[in-house]
Amino acid sequence: MIDALITALNGANVGLDMAKRAVSARDQRLIETAMDDMTDKLRLAYAAALEAAQDALKLAQEARALDQRVAALERETEQLKAKAQDRERYRLVQLGRGSFAYGLKEVEPQGEPLHYCCQACMDKGQKVVLQAGGGYGSLQCPACKAQVWSPEMATAAAEGMDRLTRSLRP
Known part of the structure; x- marks a missing residue:
């Protein structure tokens, strides 16, 4: 009987270990799925951030080009004013x-x-x-x-x- 009890306890212990492994495997799958989802979301967030940074850089370059154009037009305006003032003489x-x-x-x-x-x-x-x-x-x-x-x-x-x-x- 004690042998039967020990065998039953060993069987229950093996069953419990198997149940723990099953729960652990299920939890691991859930964790991996959550991690994959999080990785995908981070990847999308990084891509959006990169695109926003590229757009910001492009806008900064366009603003710099416009500033240079404005400065050139201001110089040209001053030259034309000076020419017109000289011609008035x-x-x-x-x-x-x-x-x-x-x-x-x-x-x-x-x-x-x-x-x-x-x-x-x-x-x-x-x-x-x-x-x-x-x-x-x-x-x-x-x-x-x-x-x-x-x-x-x-x-x-x-x-x-x-x-x-x-x-x-x-």
Whole structure:
């Protein structure tokens, strides 16, 4: 009987161990399933965070590009304002029959000397000072090669040549 009791107890013990293992295996499966679910959710969260970081980086790059564009436009605006302000200092004058140039509105005693700018170049946005050339009383644009003639300049040039010639005589 004691043997039967020991055998029964051993059988119950084996049954209990098997039940524990079954419960443990079931719990392990539940834990593994929960861990897999959690891993999947973390993976999705990381992917969403990565996508958000990439979007934020892209937006930051676009904002930087826009800031650079704004700065370039501000510089261009300042240059255009300076050009317009400089152009306001000039007016279109007729130097001779059919000869026009831009001349200073006011000549400052200690400022830049009296000069004329090429009308064609100035109308294109370039300030080009006409230079003597092409004959007496003629001014030429070094950029577009246009020539401007004035009878007053021809007379002044002739008078200047006469003075030069007289000063060179012995």
